[in-house]
Amino acid sequence: MTGLGLIQHESGVAVSIRELPLIVVQLLERAPQQLLSGVQRQLSLFVRYLRSKPGRGLAIIYNAGALNGSRGKRTNILDRWVTVTLPEALLAGTRVRFSARQEAALEVPRPGILTADGGLVVQVFPADNVLPALAASCAPAPDGPLFSALETAARIQLCDPSWHLTSVKAEPVRYKPSNRCVIRYRLLLERTTQEGILQQDLTLFGKLYSHPDQARSIQEKTQQLYAEQAQTGPPVIPRPLGIVETLGLSLSEAVQSPKAADPLRTGVRALEPCFKRGR
Structure with missing residues (x-):
């Protein structure tokens, strides 16, 4: 593991969560290589997601951008997502307790991840200690298992095995650090007919879990529920x-x-009733 040097703190200091971005920026600046792309000026972090649960500590997703940059230019660029996780032992209400030691050693266990004494972890998306398959799930390689699975899924959805997947774009839409991630896949498919080559756009969704066994178990239950609903009418859940x-x-x-013309409804919004006004 690569050592990053030392970060100085006062003995036993408790820092406000609002001041945490300053510490995270310092960690990123001390990294041996540039972990964030596209930010040329002094770095600043803006909160886009915060979660705190008993027994699971605190997780924050920041969007990285230039200090004093325009709010309109803080675009949702994936390689600028910075995740910070802290265990409960470091939390004291709305403050973060640092070690009583004067110095906290930093390490890079693998690319995109910084760790500090006490359990503070900084990760640059798509690096995730608990979701090691996140990077591969967000970048389907043409010769990889995900690309092949998406092609098979598209053929099932279109009820036609002659379609071939030519390109795919992955867009994370809901990410819970160290837990799971929902990804939208925009597919472009082609098939050859007597009239020529036809193209078809198709959108599918993937849900990445921290444990493959969990994904398998949920998939089996979803398939069973979908089959049961299909026997009595149109299923209300997405087809696995x-x-x-x-x-x-x-x-x-x-x-x-x-x-x-209506927008795509995902997640629990797909179960919400639609109200139509008649004459």
């Missing part, structure tokens, strides 16, 4: 379309509104 067991990633259809 497969699983990439090596990644712990389950695939399902996107719940699309019958009207093409």
